[in-house]
Amino acid sequence: MTRRKWSAAGVAVGVLILASAFPFYWAIVSSFTPEARLFQKPSLLPSGLVLDHYRTLFEQRGFWVPIRNSLIVAGSTTVFCVVVGSFCAYALARLRFRGKAPLLALILTVSMFPQIAIVSPLYLVLRALRLTNTYPGLILPDLTFATPLTVWLLVGFFRQLPVELEEAAMVDGASRLRIFWEVVVPVALPGLAATAILTFLYCWNEFLFALSFTLGPERQTVPVAIALFRGRYQVPWGQILAAAIVATAPVAALVLVFQRKIVQGLTAGAVKG
Amino acid sequence: MPSADAGDALERREARLAWWLVTPALATILLVALFPLLWTLWESVHLHDLRMPWLGRPFIGAVNYAEALRDPRFWAALGHTAFFTAVSVTLELGLGLVLALAMNRATRGRTVIRAAVLVPWAIPTVVSALLWRFIFDDQAGIVNAVLSGVGLIRQPIVWFIHPDLAWVPVIVSDVWKTTPFVALLLLAGLQNIDSSLYEAARIDGASSWQQFRHVTLPLLKPAMLVALVFRTLDSVRVFDLVYVLTGGGPGTSTEPIALYTFNSLLQNLRFGYGSALSVITFVVSFALALGYLRLLGRDLTEARA
Numbered sequence: 001m002t003r004r005k006w007s008a009a010g011v012a013v014g015v016l017i018l019a020s021a022f023p024f025y026w027a028i029v030s031s032f033t034p035e036a037r038l039f040q041k042p043s044l045l046p047s048g049l050v051l052d053h054y055r056t057l058f059e060q061r062g063f064w065v066p067i068r069n070s071l072i073v074a075g076s077t078t079v080f081c082v083v084v085g086s087f088c089a090y091a092l093a094r095l096r097f098r099g100k101a102p103l104l105a106l107i108l109t110v111s112m113f114p115q116i117a118i119v120s121p122l123y124l125v126l127r128a129l130r131l132t133n134t135y136p137g138l139i140l141p142d143l144t145f146a147t148p149l150t151v152w153l154l155v156g157f158f159r160q161l162p163v164e165l166e167e168a169a170m171v172d173g174a175s176r177l178r179i180f181w182e183v184v185v186p187v188a189l190p191g192l193a194a195t196a197i198l199t200f201l202y203c204w205n206e207f208l209f210a211l212s213f214t215l216g217p218e219r220q221t222v223p224v225a226i227a228l229f230r231g232r233y234q235v236p237w238g239q240i241l242a243a244a245i246v247a248t249a250p251v252a253a254l255v256l257v258f259q260r261k262i263v264q265g266l267t268a269g270a271v272k273g
Numbered sequence: 274m275p276s277a278d279a280g281d282a283l284e285r286r287e288a289r290l291a292w293w294l295v296t297p298a299l300a301t302i303l304l305v306a307l308f309p310l311l312w313t314l315w316e317s318v319h320l321h322d323l324r325m326p327w328l329g330r331p332f333i334g335a336v337n338y339a340e341a342l343r344d345p346r347f348w349a350a351l352g353h354t355a356f357f358t359a360v361s362v363t364l365e366l367g368l369g370l371v372l373a374l375a376m377n378r379a380t381r382g383r384t385v386i387r388a389a390v391l392v393p394w395a396i397p398t399v400v401s402a403l404l405w406r407f408i409f410d411d412q413a414g415i416v417n418a419v420l421s422g423v424g425l426i427r428q429p430i431v432w433f434i435h436p437d438l439a440w441v442p443v444i445v446s447d448v449w450k451t452t453p454f455v456a457l458l459l460l461a462g463l464q465n466i467d468s469s470l471y472e473a474a475r476i477d478g479a480s481s482w483q484q485f486r487h488v489t490l491p492l493l494k495p496a497m498l499v500a501l502v503f504r505t506l507d508s509v510r511v512f513d514l515v516y517v518l519t520g521g522g523p524g525t526s527t528e529p530i531a532l533y534t535f536n537s538l539l540q541n542l543r544f545g546y547g548s549a550l551s552v553i554t555f556v557v558s559f560a561l562a563l564g565y566l567r568l569l570g571r572d573l574t575e576a577r578a
Contacts, residue, residue: 012375013386020389020453023404026415030407038413088298097288103295110306112562114510116531117555120538120548121312144306151298176290205397207513208531212539223399227517237413244400255395259387262395266454267461 024248031241038237053238054246063243065217066225072135073210073221074203077142082196085150086188090180092151093158094166104155111148115208118144126213133215141209146199153198153265157191158184194261197254204251222247310555316548323542330545337549346525347550350533357440357529358508361447365504366497368448369455374489376456377463390453398450402517405446409433436526439519443527447514451507455500462496463489502565509558530554 030038032049057063092100122141123132131137165187169179185192210221217225226243229236255262320333341347376386393401409416409432417429432438466489474484512531515521521528521536528536534554538547 009375009378012371013379013382016372016375016453016456017385017389019449020393023401023408023449024392026408027404030413084297084301087294091291091294095287095291095294096284097291100291103299107302109559109562110302112506112558113306113310114506114531114554114558116510116512116534117313117551117558118306118309119535120316120544120551121309123538124312124316124544125309140305143301144309147298147301147305176287201395205395205399207397207399207516208535211516212535223397223513226397226403227399227513235410237407237410240403241407244403247400248396251395251397252392255391256388259384259391262391263387263457263461267458 027241027244031238031245033238035236035238053242057239057242057246061239061243062217063225063246066220066222067246069135069138069219070204070222073138073142074200074206076135076139077146077203078196078200080139081143081146081150081199082154082192085147085154085195086185086192088151089154089158090184093155094163095176107148107151111145111152113144115145119208119212122209123212132213133219135219137213138210138219138221141213142203142206145206146203149202150195150199153195154188154191157188157195157265160191161187190261191265194258194265197258198262198265201251201254313548313551313555316544317552318549319545321543321545321548323544333545337546338553340546341549341553346528346533347530349525350528350530353527354509354511354529354531357443357447357511358505360440361444361451362501362504362508364444364448365452365455366500368452369459369500370493370497372452372456373459373463376460390457393450394454394457396450398513399517401450402446402514405442405449406433406518409442409445433519434523436523439523439527443515443518446518447508447511451504455504458500458503459493459496462493465496466492498565498568502562505561505565506558509561510554530557 029046029049031053032046032051034048034050034052037048091097092104118141126132126137126140131140161184165183166179169183170176174182204221205223206221207223207227210224211227214220214224220228222243226240226247229240229243317337318332318334319330320328320336321330322328376390379386408414411417411429411431411433414432416432417426420426421429430438432442470488470492471484474488479487510531511529512535515527515529515532516535519527521532525533530550531554534547534550537543537550541547
């Protein structure tokens with residue numbers, strides 16, 4: 001490897017890191033800058049920072065409401081999908097039965113559905129059941145993409161586990177279900193955790209359903225609340241950016257802590273390993 | 274050794290257990306995804322206007338579809354979607370390939386690189402759209418500050434009131450958010466390539482370009498196709514980004530098909546017509562997915578079956 005080529009790669013990587021980080025840096029700095037100075041000549045170096053926007057966000061806007069809503073909706077969806085998805089994925093990964101290939105194809109197809117294709121019936125159903133603007137009315141639609149996603153990711157994780165453990169347990173006469181609970185689940189915990197994190201991220205970020213099936217601020221999720229932020233006279237950029245940082249922080253923390261597992265899950269889901 | 278009969282019984286038991294395990298997830302998918310999809314289809318051949326409930330919900334056959342075909346806003350939305358998909362996916366795959374090659378060579382800083390790749394991908398699209406809306410803001414935005422700072426412009430550019438320029442923030446934002454993810458997929462593909470192939474090529478006297486052209490590219494094709502599928506299908510249903518960044522405007526000049534469908538449904542409350550648009554969106558995505566699956570079916574489904 002020549003010196004020159006290495007540095008070209010280094011420059012590309014450097015540009016990537018700077019380009020990824022800059023919008024965050026800029027948003028963080030701006031979220032601490034007083035509103036009046038946001039519209040003056042921008043300066044890259046922060047000065048005279050204040051907490052005003054964050055204070056307004058929580059004290060006047062009640063931003064903890066969308067945070068609570070998002071935690072409830074994304075959390076419930078994740079728990080349901082990981083439980084139901086792990087049963088399904090174990091069968092698909094390990095058991096022999098007819099109809100497996102079409103089932104996998106169906107799950108893959110559903111995970112590729114454009115969400116907009118089912119907004120109209122979901123809206124009509126939820127309205128008829130008086131579920132618009134409720135938690136179940138937000139969780140049920142999220143299952144449409146979260147269920148196939150968890151199954152798909154978990155099939156990948158289960159396939160990577162060594163078969164020997166299960167075979168040994170089977171020789172000992174343990175039933176398939178007991179093997180699943182007592183042998184597979186403990187070994188698969190890292191994979192289950194990674195799947196849960198990814199599912200949670202997808203639900204935390206979901207926008208179209210949450211926008212369509214909520215009517216007012218009391219059940220809005222974080223993305224909807226931020227997107228519908230309005231000021232009385234002008235765009236309240238300081239508060240919007242503060243809210244954006246608050247919405248990003250948990251996601252960024254999860255990703256940074258579990259990055260290795262997440263990459264494994266994503267690439268196992270997409271590239272034959 | 275178990276007899277053939279016992280083996281059969283065991284196999285049947287295994288299959289029965291498999292279906293028990295599969296059923297909850299399968300039932301969920303059928304109930305919340307497939308059943309609504311059929312309902313959309315049913316709605317699309319009926320007249321259903323929530324603003325005019327007295328009209329009822331009569332069957333009108335293909336009238337909604339015929340209206341779509343005559344609707345210039347529909348064709349424009351389809352065109353915007355195709356334009357956005359073509360431009361952003363091309364940029365993302367090209368840049369993603371360059372980044373993946375660079376990341377493959379980087380020996381230090383893997384953790385930082387992975388963070389730089391993952392964080393933009395993991396944040397809500399609504400948030401990234403807002404960050405870029407702020408960066409491209411005509412008064413507070415840093416793009417105008419930089420452009421006027423280096424003397425390229427005298428007046429600030431009002432990006433979001435110009436029908437063509439409004440595409441710039443949309444595409445930049447999408448490329449920023451998803452190129453790192455594409456690079457990640459391609460990097461996984463690169464790391465799967467057996468390094469002895471490069472050694473063999475070097476011994477045969479292949480230049481680095483020839484190695485790239487004849488070893489890297491062909492072996493990276495499956496990963497490239499997977500990235501292409503995911504990015505294309507995501508772009509075709511683009512909604513969040515445009516809703517927040519331009520609202521489809523100015524006018525309807527950046528309105529993609531998903532946003533037009535959403536507006537027909539939940540703004541104009543025309544459920545029959547909106548459902549017809551939904552079905553068309555679905556058919557376009559499905560046709561694309563089927564086409565791609567034929568291209569790389571073996572790499573995707575059979576890896577799991």
